[in-house]
Amino acid sequence: MAHKSLFKFATISKSATTFNEAGGRAYAFSPEHALAQYTATGTMNHTFYATALDQLQTVLALSEKVSPLFLAKTAVYAREKGFMKDMPALLTALLSRKDTRLFAQVFPRTIDNGKMLRNFVQIVRSGATGRKSLGTAPKRAARAWFDTRSPQTIFRQSLGSEPSMKDVIKLVRPSPKKEDGQTDAMRQALYGYLIDKEHVAADLPDIVQVFEAYKARAAGAEQGGSLPDVPFEMLTALPLTAAEWTEIAKRMSFTQLRMNLNTLLRHGVFADAEMVEHVARQLRDPELVRRSRTMPYQLMNAWKAQNADMPKQIGLALQAAMEIATENVPTFEGRIYICPDVSGSMHSSVTGYRKGATSAVRCLDVAALVSAAFIRRNPTAEVIPFSDDVVKLPHGLNPLDSIATNAQLLASLPSGGTACCAPLRALNQAHARGDLVIYISDNMSWADFARSPSAGSHGVGAGTRPTVMAEEWDLFSRRNPGAKLVLIDLQPYSSTQVQDRADVLNVGGFSDSVFDIVSLFAKGNLDAAHWVGAIEAVSLT
Numbered sequence: 001m002a003h004k005s006l007f008k009f010a011t012i013s014k015s016a017t018t019f020n021e022a023g024g025r026a027y028a029f030s031p032e033h034a035l036a037q038y039t040a041t042g043t044m045n046h047t048f049y050a051t052a053l054d055q056l057q058t059v060l061a062l063s064e065k066v067s068p069l070f071l072a073k074t075a076v077y078a079r080e081k082g083f084m085k086d087m088p089a090l091l092t093a094l095l096s097r098k099d100t101r102l103f104a105q106v107f108p109r110t111i112d113n114g115k116m117l118r119n120f121v122q123i124v125r126s127g128a129t130g131r132k133s134l135g136t137a138p139k140r141a142a143r144a145w146f147d148t149r150s151p152q153t154i155f156r157q158s159l160g161s162e163p164s165m166k167d168v169i170k171l172v173r174p175s176p177k178k179e180d181g182q183t184d185a186m187r188q189a190l191y192g193y194l195i196d197k198e199h200v201a202a203d204l205p206d207i208v209q210v211f212e213a214y215k216a217r218a219a220g221a222e223q224g225g226s227l228p229d230v231p232f233e234m235l236t237a238l239p240l241t242a243a244e245w246t247e248i249a250k251r252m253s254f255t256q257l258r259m260n261l262n263t264l265l266r267h268g269v270f271a272d273a274e275m276v277e278h279v280a281r282q283l284r285d286p287e288l289v290r291r292s293r294t295m296p297y298q299l300m301n302a303w304k305a306q307n308a309d310m311p312k313q314i315g316l317a318l319q320a321a322m323e324i325a326t327e328n329v330p331t332f333e334g335r336i337y338i339c340p341d342v343s344g345s346m347h348s349s350v351t352g353y354r355k356g357a358t359s360a361v362r363c364l365d366v367a368a369l370v371s372a373a374f375i376r377r378n379p380t381a382e383v384i385p386f387s388d389d390v391v392k393l394p395h396g397l398n399p400l401d402s403i404a405t406n407a408q409l410l411a412s413l414p415s416g417g418t419a420c421c422a423p424l425r426a427l428n429q430a431h432a433r434g435d436l437v438i439y440i441s442d443n444m445s446w447a448d449f450a451r452s453p454s455a456g457s458h459g460v461g462a463g464t465r466p467t468v469m470a471e472e473w474d475l476f477s478r479r480n481p482g483a484k485l486v487l488i489d490l491q492p493y494s495s496t497q498v499q500d501r502a503d504v505l506n507v508g509g510f511s512d513s514v515f516d517i518v519s520l521f522a523k524g525n526l527d528a529a530h531w532v533g534a535i536e537a538v539s540l541t
Contacts, residue, residue: 012474012477012501013466013467013470013471013473013474013498013499014027014466014499015465015466016465016466016467016470018495019495020443020444020445020446020493020495021444021493022345022418022444022445022446023446024418024444024445024446024447024448024467025465025467025468026443026445026467026495026496026497027467027470027495027496027497027498027499028494028495029494029495029496029506030532031062031065031066032066032070032532032535033500033506033531033532034058034062034494035059035062035063035066035070035071035074036074036077036508036531036532036535037489037492037493037494037506037508038055038058038059038062038087038492038494039059039074039075039077039078039082039084039087039088039091040077040078040082040084040087040508040509040511041489041490041491041492041508041509041510055492056090056128058492058494059087059090059091060094060128060129062494063091063094063098068095068098068099068102069099069102069540070535070536071091071094071095071098071102072091072095072099072102072103072105072106072540073535073536073538073540074091074535075087075088075091075092075095075106075110076088076106076109076110076538076540077534077535077538078091078110079109079110079112079116080109081511081513082509082511082513083293083295083511085115085116085119086119086123088110088116089110089111089116089119089120089123090123090128090129091110092106092107092110092111092120093120093123093124093129093138094129094130096124096129096131096135096137096138096141097129097130097131100137102540103137103138103141104137104140104141105540105541106540107141107144107145108141108144108145108148111141111142111145113157114154114157114158114159114160114165115157115159115160117142117145117168118160118163118164118165118168120138120142121134121142121163121167121168121171121172122162122163124138125163125171134171134172139171139172139173142168142171142172142174143172143173143174143175146169146172146174147174147175151186151187151190151205152205152207154190154194155190155194155205155207155208155230156207156230156231158194159231159233159234165194166194166195166196169191169194169195170195174187174191176188176191185200185203186203186204186205188200188203189201189203189204190204190205190208193208207228207229207230210228210229211228211230211234214227214228215238218238218239227244227247227248229251232248232251232252232256232260235248240267242267242268242269242271245264245267245268245269246268246269246272246275249264249269249275249278249279250275250278253292254282254283254285254288254289254291254292254294255292255294257279257282257283258283258292258294258298258299258302258318258321259302261279261302261305261306261307261310261314262305262306262307262310264279265307265309265310266307270310270311270314276311276313276314277313279314279317280311280313280314280316280317281317283314283317283318283320283321284317284320284321284324286324289321289324289325290324294321294325295325295510295511295512296322296325296326296366296369296370296373296510296512297350297361297365297366297369297510298361299318299321299322299325300322300361300365300366300369300404300407301360301361302318303315303318303319303322303404304360304361304365305360306318318404319402319403319404322369322402322403322404323376323402323403325512326369326370326373326376326403326512326515328512328515328516329373329374329376329377329378329512329515330377330515330518330519330522331377331378332378332435332436332522333435334434334435334436335380335382335432335433335434335435335436336374336378336380336381336382336434336435336436336437336438337381337382337383337384337423337427337432337434337436337437337438338371338374338375338381338382338383338384338438338440339383339384339385339386339423339437339438339439339440339441340364340367340368340370340371340383340385340386340410340440340441341363341364341367341385341386341387341418341420341439341440341441341442342364342367342368342385342386342387342391342410342411342413342414342415343386343387343388343415343416343417343418344387344415344416344417344418345363345418345442345444346362346363346364346367346415346441346442346490347362347363347364347415348362348363349361349362349363350362350363350365350366350490350510362411363442363490363491364411364415365407365411366440366490366510367410367440367441367490368406368407368408368409368410368411369403369407370440370488370514371383371385371406371407371410371440372397372403372404372405372406372407372410373403374438375397375399375406376399376403376406378399379399379400383397383410384423384426384427385410385413386419386420386422386423387414387415387416387417387418387419387422387447388416388417388418388419388422388447388448389416389419389422390422390423390426391413391414391415393409393410393413397409397410416447417446417447418441418442418444418445418446418447419445419446419447419448419468420439420441420443420445420448420469420497421445421448421467421468421469421471421472421497422448423437423439424437424469424472424473424475424476425468425472427476428472428475428476428479431479432476433479433480434476434480434483435480435482435483435484436483436484436485436486436522437473437476437483437484437485437486438485438486438488438518439485439486439487439488440488440490441487441488441489441490442489442490442491442493443487443489443491443493443495443496443497444491444493445467445468445469445497448467448468448469467497467498469497469498470497470498470499473485473498473504477503482503483503484503484504484505484521484522485498485503485504485505486504486505486507486518486521486522487504487505487506487507488507488508488509488514488518489506489507489508490508490509490510492508500530500531505517505518505521505526505530505531506530506531507521507530507531508531517530517531517534520534
């Protein structure tokens, strides 16, 4: 018999090129892929293995290594497909210094509401992107933002602070002039009102006049008069009755309802059975769910955060919304394995830690949610949770159970270290057949190998072997020609356990656009660039 150590199976994967933040061998992403990963998952908050400053410095460094065109397309992709906020604003600010032509194309698509405008101004003024003043091109773009919105819209989007809309207007100095050079009296009055300057009150938009009249009555403890149709956040400092809170609830958008359910409960809105049914109907409306661009994890957050006294119909409506938000999970032919990571690092908040603003939803919850969504659409798929080894499911998962129920079961499993190779190793030991393997993880594998003592502090000298997971995938793919591996990464790190190649896709993010990318890849409709290719396909015209 041939000598096994001399004639063992030759691996396809190349040697690992770096060490990840957990100390395990890994493959460094290209600058383009790394930037895409940080942009689709980064929220400028502390993660399990990195600080907010680490993320910022990495993104700034990566932006110097990619072309302005790729920077522009990544910003648009992150905003329009990934529904991100801070990162698209940061990339847009960087672009203002690198290529003003591309900046002008991207700005209207990434800075698409008042909050994004304030984010952009805050980032530029911080000096983090290389400039502290807005400069000519950013001021021109910001003025165009004001010019292309009605006075009513500007007023409605004037919420928030640090910077406030007052600060932005003082910096940008939008003109109240019309195209013909004549002064728009309403705009002139509104800008004066917003920056606390002298203005003609009679020229203000009707919505502002009604709001100010209502505030004056409330200050004098007077009753009567209809509730002004303004963003409810403008009214919460006033002494509102349960009836007025009910009126506010009727006007709320889908997102406002999702985010303020406990507030409505606290103010007596759900004492009215008709209002319970109204809110539940809004939350489970398929068109409203889709139009809101709400991420599935945000619905889970609302579901998890419910007060114990919340009417049952509201909780059921949130579960229905979760089903709708994940309805574009693709169906696949063949044998499928779903591998959610339940290790210790997955217990960190999916959007990172920031004092006073940390999401209750963990990476683990998102992995469980995505896994549950996949088996709902692919009922014969097998779920293989893992930490430092495969974690046994005590009773299995029923594909017909709600996504919320199955996600809760997966999220309750015991955790440990991280060995991303564990599911593939178990499948190889069982000589399993398969066509598609999907991981949902932070990719911070370390328990399957120790860091080399000879490695430098920056990960140089990762050794002459592939990662253990890459070796296991080589074995699996050799036994299953045509099989594909998808690694959905939930955190902003710059390495992976298996490199992109014809049968391997690395994709980051937690919006439902990830499902579209996975579907295209599984059907063979993405080229070797995979996710980076999808971003490069973004049209800026």
